[in-house]
Amino acid sequence: MISFNMSLVLGAAGLPHLLVRFFTVKDAAAARKSVVYSTWFIGVFFIMTIFLGFGAASFVGFERIVDANPAGNMAAPLLALTIGGEFLFAFVSAVAFATILAVVSGLVLTSASAFAHDIYGEIIKDGNITGVQQVLVARLASVS
Numbered sequence: 001m002i003s004f005n006m007s008l009v010l011g012a013a014g015l016p017h018l019l020v021r022f023f024t025v026k027d028a029a030a031a032r033k034s035v036v037y038s039t040w041f042i043g044v045f046f047i048m049t050i051f052l053g054f055g056a057a058s059f060v061g062f063e064r065i066v067d068a069n070p071a072g073n074m075a076a077p078l079l080a081l082t083i084g085g086e087f088l089f090a091f092v093s094a095v096a097f098a099t100i101l102a103v104v105s106g107l108v109l110t111s112a113s114a115f116a117h118d119i120y121g122e123i124i125k126d127g128n129i130t131g132v133q134q135v136l137v138a139r140l141a142s143v144s
Contacts, residue, residue, distance in 0.1 A: 006044060043045050059083060112142035 025031045056065060056075035062084050068074040077096075081089040116138035121129040129137075 005046075052079065055079055108142050112138045115141045 016088045025034050041099075053072075053075060056079040060075070060078045065072055065075050065078060068078060077089055077092050080092040084091075116134045120141075121127065121134055
């Protein structure tokens with residue numbers, strides 16, 4: 001259980017959209033502070049998922065959750081539907097969709113900028129690249 005929890009927390013902390021926080025701070029002290037805040041947010045999120053799971057099992061019922069999806073991925077939307085009706089169900093679904101879009105766009109931006117700077121700029125062009133060329137390559141990489 002300890003190794004499972006460590007993999008959840010450390011795995012989430014290693015996601016690109018969380019790691020990019022290191023590049024948006026001015027110094028090492030701000031980076032440490034940012035890491036502390038991120039760690040707390042990740043911890044609260046994982047504790048919240050435990051309560052969501054138990055709440056869904058209690059209010060919705062295990063059988064109904066498994067009938068909707070054997071993996072249990074519909075537990076939170078079904079809990080929202082049971083507690084708040086169609087409005088809360090729609091809100092939770094919209095938040096889930098927006099989260100997916102945010103993660104995908106963050107991954108596209110991160111990978112495009114890494115390709116433009118590291119692969120194209122440093123390996124292919126051997127460091128001889130202008131900022132305009134780098135932005136053009138990043139745009140092309142994000143489209144492809």
